[in-house]
Amino acid sequence: MMDMKVQSEMLEQFYKMIDKEYIYSVYQPIISLQDGQVMGYEALTRGPKDSPFHSPLAMFQFAEQQGELYMLEQLAREKAIKGSILEHPQQLLFINISSQVLYDPGFVPGKTLEILQKYGLRPSNVVFEITERSSIEDSSLAQKILEHYRKQGYRIAIDDAGAGYSSLQAIAELQPDFIKIDRSLIENIHKNKVKEYILETFVTFAHKMNISLIAEGIEHADELTKLTRLGVHYAQGYLLGKPNESPALVQDIHKMLIWQHRKVQGSSMTWSIGDLKTPVKVFDKKKLISEVVDYFKKNQEAVGAVIVDEEVPIGLMMRDRLFQQLTGQYAFSLFWNRTIDSIMDESPLIVDELMPVEEVSQMATSRAINHLYDLVIVTSNGKMGGVASIRTILESITNVRMESARVANPLTGLPGNLQINRELNKRISENKPFHVVYADLDYFKWFNDRFGFQKGDQLIQYTADIMQQSIAVCGTPHDFVGHVGGDDFIAISSTFSPKQLCQEIIRRFEQGVQMFYEDEEWEYVWDRSGNKVKSEGVTLSLSLVVCVCESPISLEHISQTAALLKKKAKAHQGSIYYFEKIGSSGLELESV
Template sequence: MATNPSDSSMNDRDHTLLRNEMLEILRNQSIHSVYQPIISLKNGTVLGYEALTRGPENSPLHSPLTLFSYAEQEGMLYRLDRLAREKAIHGAFLARKNELLFINISAAILYDPLFVPGKTLEMLEAHGIQPGQIVFEITERSSIEDFSMAQKILEHYRHQGYRIAIDDAGAGYSSLQAIAELQPDFIKVDKSLIQDVYRSKTKEAIMESFVSFAQKLNIQIIAEGIERQEELLYLTRMGVHFGQGYLLGRPGTEKAVVAPELAESIIQQRKIRDNIGSAWTIGDLITATATFDSKALISEVASYFKNNLHAPGVVIVSNDVPVGLMMRESLFQQLAGQYGFSLFWNRSIDQIMDKQPLIVDEHTPVENVSQLATSRDINNLYDLVVITSKGKMAGACSIRSILECITNARMESAKVASPLTGLPGNIQIHRELSKRLLEKKGFSVIYADLDYFKWFNDRYGFQKGDQLIQYTADVIQQSLFACGLPHDFVGHIGGDDFIAITSSDEPEKLCKEIIRRFDQGVRLLYEGDDWLYVEDRNGNKVDNAGVTISLSLIICGTAESVTLEQISQASAKLKKMSKEHPGSIYHCACIGDGDYV
């Protein structure tokens, strides 16, 4: 059995053997790195790899946690850390110039006099790696005592092009302080917050907070320890940027290949998220904005602003493609200097324009543009957002119009959404069904309601009843994410009644998935009770093992004659049929024209 270096009962002989083992490892450089991929939760591509150090096989110091803990205890941490960095860089196999290599460093290493950029830079150049591809992960478990000094050291590295990550966020003592003081490029959220996040409202709320403030600070979130499909779907839906874990790829020594079905699932879930509540696109907010050719004289633009006092800015174009932005205030600030007019008056506008304005396609959801716009530098926060159509100049919009649009949309949504589940209510459901019928394309409607919900509510109380309603909402949404399409819809009719509208070619598969997920998890709400019977609304005993779910599937063809009334009547008939059978079940009917069976 391996000796635990932190065991206080370890005798002198064991201590000597372990110290000799440590010295032998350093002398022979007998550690190696394995590399775990970090995957984009937007498109399923590889962002980069985290280098993970391993000690010799069959050694009590094989585990990295044991290895580094003992090295720190014995005053050998600096030597071990330098060796680990060398091994990580030496074995790296970055496939593209934009792939990143994440290297773990302890906070204590920042004060190593030999922890200097020159040495690391030499190793990188020898292996064809740029400093911009290296991310130093500072583990949150080793506290930083002097943030002022750490800031200076890390700023020096940033100037060289290196990036910074805070590791294990949420697992230790000073996550928020480290994030606030060091302003990292990445936050790696500890596995303890990721595990079963889809079952824990507390973990979900914490993750949503991480994502929210990370967007405001222009920081990227990496979720560690993803091992289940449900965790991946939940995190993707929440807007987490990247993921890492056994589900996405185990540590190894070869280039990672993301399974096509996994990448497709990630892309689909992100599309669903991006379209939730995004009925408005930025194209809806386009306003006509003056344009000038990139070679137009600065004097021409200045004259335009003088004659158009309410114009906040103009877009600079080349062959009708936006290439820059010139805001009124910025132009006159530059001209107001001592030699402003003489220096700039007869020069072309492309010499002083903002060459990196925010340019978005007209179909981008307003919510997405808002996040991009508000994460800009404070000096550009209120600059116009340039909008294109098929790559060509279409117009622009102001931050004010974007924020007003979002505020109005959220107020409208809040008025009609279910206060318990947050899902769209009856007004939005009616709109969605009407829109689908006007499109004259095939779609399917699934009505869901719970059997013996009143019995459950009476037996366990209203709080548990609310949990069951929320659980059902989660099941339907997760099933739609797994088997549906990006523009599918879920609504809460009221009480224990829900509706799903899908364009999937396999709606029956979706019904089976809802039933599977519901039956699999509902027993967790019974507090350990086993039920052989339940009671109906009249108090009569019915042989049933608890609450079940009944589904009515209506497959709507493309005929113009299909109406909301037909859908409603078909649903009522199917619901009655489902209620006559015990257990979770679905019944199906087809209305209108279409190639359905």
Template sequence: MMDMSVQTEEWAEFNKLLEEQLIYAVYQPIISLQNGQVMGYEALTRGPAESPFQSPLAMFQYAEKQGELYRLERLAREKAIQGNILEHPQQLLFINLSSQVLHDPGFVPGKTLEALQKYGLSPRNVVFEITERSSIEDFSLAQKILAHYRAQGYRIAIDDAGAGYSSLQAIAELQPDFIKIDRSLIENIHLNKIKEYILETFVTFAQKMNISLIAEGIERVEELAKLTQMGVHYAQGYLLGRPSQTTATVLDAHKMIIWQYRRVEGGSMTWRIGDLKTPVHVFEKRTLISEVADFFKKNQEAIGVVIVHQERPVGLVMRDRFFQHLAGQYAYSLYWNRTIDSIMDASPLIVDEETAVELVSQQATSRAIHHLYDLVIITSQGKMAGTASIRTILESITNVQMESARVANPLTGLPGNRQINREINRRLIECRPFHVVYADLDHFKWYNDRFGFQKGDGMIQYTADVLQQAIAFYGTPHDFVGHVGGDDFIAISTTLSPKLLCEEMIRRFDSGVGMFYDGQEIEQVWDRSGNPVPIHGVTLSLSLVMCSCDSAASIELISQTAAQLKKKAKAYHGSVYFYQKI
């Protein structure tokens, strides 16, 4: 039994902590496993040093015991918002919210909104992370409360998924935007097949439900590589960044692992959603509903409009649902002088113009049935750029698949000459710097003659794999690999390290090509004229053409330059690359 004086002293110190606001927030980065950038931060509460409440666990347990959890969490939210370190409007701030606070009568949306506006943030920057200090008892009430928050633009995350049945029930009932996978499932996942199979289920489920996964507690490089390879969207842990009051910088070594293992489209014909965008009418969020109704009546072909605030999309209004709102007996008089943000969909599908069409299609078709045909909003650097309909998206995917099947190289499955020319032309039109790597095998005819066509086909496939793997390691998400024909390939990249890319291609090729010699020691090969060449087998020649948007580059100039570089490379015995800027 604790002494009463000790209890009184402890209560006094806790009360002082609340009254004088002695707690503060630190921020742990959450990293994208597609591009290695900081997606957002989780705000974590810390108590005053050398205090019995320095540990957040002790502090929150005491608050719950004393019935003061709501007061403490409200202060923690305010401190998290006050000290936030978000670097741009696309980053998110994850704020912890215990499930029992949802039922506290003092928990009202207005308080959080006031704090956000005071410090220059909006609900779209905030994700409420539901923690399970105790399980949710009334899911129907929790759904209503969270729906109210979602309507304002907040997003929801469920914490500790995989740690117990209650978190799985919370996912099913609350349908969050993010699921945070518990450390217990992540630890040593590269060594544990059972954990891997469980996480694969989460990945598949998340894709179908348009939910993003965040892996927590990553402490090993091997865990990072495995999670990236499996298609988990985001990661958090001491390996990537400890909680701090300053912004995080991802180590280049960790970025390289993410680039190497991330799921990429390789050489497939991937379109950006920005290629499909069309103009759409926009209204500021404080526009009167009567003005929007007048627009729809005068523009019968308009199926929807986008609601913006300071050029950034914040909502969507589809024609059919708009007029359903106004269909009641007193609806016109009730809504006519209200602003459009009171009835807009505050959580539409918003994607950046660089997002792959295939990914947008997965997200769009996994929406609730009554939102399935809603417009997809497309942004450029966070600002409104246009929209795409679900019909346009699905038609484009069908066309790409049919075109790919018709003209792809039957051996490697890579795009052929038509797609290569189209891709180079697109890069030239965009007028951004890019690099073309022309790859060619040396002494491949000798190999084919000696080991046979079947072995030769295997080496061609191996070369295609090497180029795609190198692009995955040193390239960027929309890089391209094509198969010109025979033993000739082209890679197109916007990497900042084109020379390292070529070196990686050569390293990977040389390190594995020996397996194609059936254990034989190759001392020399024969050139096309039948002359012996003192070299240990097939090698790789690369021609690197670095294209600047400042020059009058063309496909013809790129081809001529690559041909000149190829001639130099062929005169060298061994795998090598030559480069030139144009």
């Protein structure tokens, strides 16, 4: 308990800080796990440096104790908006707001809108982030207040989900647009199956509720890879960008982790939304409504148009909605000479061209019924690319699913032999260097017999996962992972470090295979011929075929070479890889 003199001095410093507006904002990027782009920034308040209020925790706790939380938060919101570093109109600014402030008599709806207009932002740019740790005492009142903000165009996020039971209650009552997953659930999720299962449940729930998930506190690449695989939408943390006063630059290596996983998830059977985009009429945001009406009258087949600001899409104008707004007695005279941005849909569905079609479909069909058939706007590097209709999206998904069901492996969902052969033939015809890694589990039959087929299936799925994760870390965005069948897998890569890729596959396999043994011990296992072999358990044999492509090669050559290397690897105890170069004059063998 601080004495009266210290408290008096602290209070004097606090009021001086507020009066002189000494606080400032730093911004931490929130990254899309679909395309690696910056979706938005969370504004984080800092007090004066070298003062007891530099730490936001100390500053806000003191304000709450003194009953001045609203005054501090009002200034923090204004500073966050004033210093905003949003780079284009589709980025979002996340502003923290304590739930207690919602009930403060001084809380005046509309004040935030004034500040936004002052600095050239819209409510559609802002997400109010309510911390879960500050309990919501009157949920019905909070819902009314937040619904008022939603109608103005703001969005709502619940912070620290997963840190306590009350987060589930807040989610159920407030039905936010975003759920931020607490660091306690994210830390070492790649090593913790319980955390993984909990997050899988969050992902399923979020899809059903049309809520986007944001994973907080990511510090390791393995966490990022696991979250991407689980289908989490967005991420933030020191790995991706520290809080700063200037826009973030996401490192290429982290973008590649995201891109690579999206690529290998469905491999050649996954279409991106960019494959379906078609041209559409574009209007500048300051075009008169009368000009847009004239276009639709002359082009009866046009169902919508995109509104842009310097090539960046910011809105959508559907034909039917435009003419509905003009049907009133005075509508024409009221709207005719106004600009189109005054009546456009400010929150259309805008996606990057490389986003998988299935994910766009989930987002599109989760929209409100009156927007269900709106066009989906497709961007390329943040700029206008085209549009896709719901009909086209659903038809493409049907075709992909039919083809995938016919040729993909039913257990892992990875491409099967037909697609593997297509990919190999494609690489051979391109006549550029590439590498083929064949992976085969040793003593898998023994494991299956001892632990049961369900555990065996889990081990197969685990091997598929570590193949994909290793490609994500050591491969390139155009690499391929397939399931030959049973316990055999293949990776086709253009990495500059194929040996490092093999080492990574073995490292990850050895790191996690122990969890399948249920703490049992043994001295011997049995091979497929029934022979007793001294071994600690299942191991992994890799055949690395380096295709130099200086001279012609064939599928048969690759297959024969891999078979010879596999025989050598299986004769060796423990997980190992052997490699050979083909398509060149030299021959090189090596193992580790």
